[in-house]
Amino acid sequence: MNTTPLPPQALPPVRTVSAAQVRQALAGARRVVFLDDDPTGTQTVRDLPVLTRWSVEDIRWALRQETAGFFVLTNTRSLPPRDAAKRNREVVEACLQAAEPDGTRLVFASRGDSTLRGHFPLETDVIGQVVTARTGAVDVVVLAPAYTDAGRVTINGVHWLRTGGNLLPVADSEFARDATFGYRSSRLADWVAEKSAGRIPAGQVTEVTLDVIRDGTTEDLHERLTRAGAGRVVALDAAEDDDLRAAVLAILAAEDAGRNFVYRIGPSFVRARVGQEAHPPLEDPILKALVPRGGHGLVVVGSHVALTSRQLAKLAERRRHVSVQLDVPTLLDSDRAENHLRDAVATAAAALADDLVVLSTSRHLVTGDNETSSLDIARTVSAALTETAGRVVAARRPAFVVAKGGITSSDVATESLGIDRAWVRGSLLPGIVSLWEPVSGPAVGLPYVVFAGNVGDEDSLADVIDRLEAP
Template sequence: MTVNSWPAVRPVPAADVRAALAGARRVVFLDDDPTGTQTVRDLPVLTRWAVDDVRWALRQGTAGFFVLTNTRSLAPQDAAARDREVVEACLTAAERDGIRLAFASRSDSTLRGHFPLETDVIGELLAEHGGAMDGVVLAPAFTDAGRVTIGGVHYLRSGDELLPVADSEFARDATFGFAASRLADWVAEKSGGRIPASEVVELTLRDLRGGSTDSLRDRLTGLSGGRVVVLDTAEDDDLRAGVLAILAAEDAGKSLVYRVGPSFVRARTGQDTPPPIEDDALAALVGRDAHGLVVVGSHVGLTSRQLTKLGERREFVHVELDVPAILEHPAEHIDAAATRAAAALERSLVVLSTSRTLVTGADETESLDIARRVSAALTETARRAVARRRPAFVVGKGGITSSDVATGSLGIRRAWVRGSMLPGIVSLWEPVSGPAQGLPYVVFAGNVGDENSLADVVDRLEAV
């Protein structure tokens, strides 16, 4: 069924959500990689979660803030442990300051990540602090990148075509692969049958576009025991209709946890679709006496094509880490690559990447271990290069890569999301602490944009 066979969009202005946010719970977006920030602007980001860090974010007075957990790169038990640390710190800080919180597990719009593990952990911590998790809102849409949910089925848009997500390359992910495109079936698959598809509630476009906020709220207030509700989304208005109902249900006393893609962040914080960051704001951040560094770890096909287009448009020095060499003798390989990258920053844009051949292990655990070792080598190489020669800007290409570069290479602890580099995608952070304070950092997911997007971003950064 196509989106055109559903009722017409019901306009829901972002201003209506902002009005409903008065007195609402502040949202902690536990971001399993940094790309959840690309749809919004002017929200705080934490990469560490000491209680003092959380209290700093709460004092900024925004509708929500991000905590970068990077759990998508971790084994399940490590991801659960990290989530527990973060949620515990956030609840402790909120209790000290008398602030009510809601929690969002922000993950991939192509359904890769630890689910239902992460929402389970949040529910356990809420219970330990005397609360509850009545329901889990599942809304993975990323409308700017064409990831939509229609009739409970999640799709990737390509031109005028909608591809069921299970038919995409992302469903064959070595660590987080899956077989179902209907989200209720995906929930059953990922929970190992613990959550049957028949128990998943679906709020379809017909409900969101044809119902009132009160009727939608009543559907949500009937949730209990952590029941999952799937939120259809073809347009941001659909999400905002759902968010108004969520806010009303929470005001009525319901405790909801969100498992969401990037677009929900924008809707839940009451933001319109912002234009890309202005040239004047960009010029105030980008250094003028150096060249930029692009760090690439993503192996999806789109990233490889974007690198090719970047090379066709302009010259750069390409420093490549050979994955087999990293696994066999990392120390000397890292040192040589860092030395070459730092020297090249004196005269040129530098692209630091891993070799494009994906190396996987015999099973999920071994594949994840290889990915972590390769990411650690890339991060350390970037750290040494930046320490020797501060660049004008840094771009992290790939979700896990951009997280590791932020924390390991640049030492970012607190930052602000200043806006997107392209319409609705690719966010720019301004670090406000640590050695990278003031150094513009661009978070660029591996699977967004078109073949020219990376070159377009680099062009914007260098033009100012």
């Protein structure tokens, strides 16, 4: 595999495509439903609805909002394949049922991880099956995992992670060694073949590279999309948001002409598809209106990636806080788990009166003998963490809650806080770390911060806490 960093001069010049051009093309376009396999897909956008339930009435509430799309939090990255498939099917069927009375046209995006973890191609397969049965065959699956804000880019068909001034092929990163969703391939076409166990050969994946995106026109890209064979995967290069917006214009034109797509995408495509610019972080006056003064916050940490551990260490260096740690081996012992949780709740609730509290699991990652047992352990630990967080919030309401880790963010939102409808209000750092405003359930008015495990630098967690406390 080529691990040589690509020099900037090797890339063609960027073709400028504005968000305003996309917004103009969105007039009359299909509303996009982002099925988010954890909540971190929201961190690139502002002012979009989020649902954590998918009843027809909840979906109709989202459809009544005047937005180009909305999120449905499925949390399928934490589920085994059969349950993930069932949940995707339920969500898509409910969305189509909710949209039918008003004749609202929908397109579905399976929002996965920008480091290529998650249930692919299972999720796009299921979405495609439901859409085909209800509205017509899916012509193309668009694959666009880029997350430009966090340095995850696709160049010449290869997906890269930016580390400092270099680009690392994603298969050489720690994320490729994930116990549940590991992989060996950095070229997206090869990754598709690998994850589909050869059902979709690499030769049947159409690569749309930067030279095509930047040197061509919307009509050229439209032709590439419409020329792809039925059911093919089209993998999009993207190093800048302009690249994705150029692709979105072509996709919208193809959809307007009657083509049906399913998207498998990272966070940056979300922003491009709804016609938003890369917004700066939320301004202090907005935070002042959202975050109550005089209280202290609760940080819930489930992520085990190395970056999260470094961020916790830096937080400890920069400011005082009370650390309450759940011991994973104890959580897995049914005879000792409840007493352990009860002690943690009492300690954390008492400490919130005077200090920031960090509730975490022990940093040593415990895995099983195979993918299924690793998922079972992860679910047990996550359930204990979210149960503890929910009890803490019930005992003493914090000024804000920060959830660190994708699956953790989902479980804290739905299980600990009971959030079912919310608005994404924006990010706390440039292009990363989103703040939600719950608008129903017991957490109404409690600022909720979704912080992926694998974004930012060592200071980012401390920076977020500073931003929340400053107003």
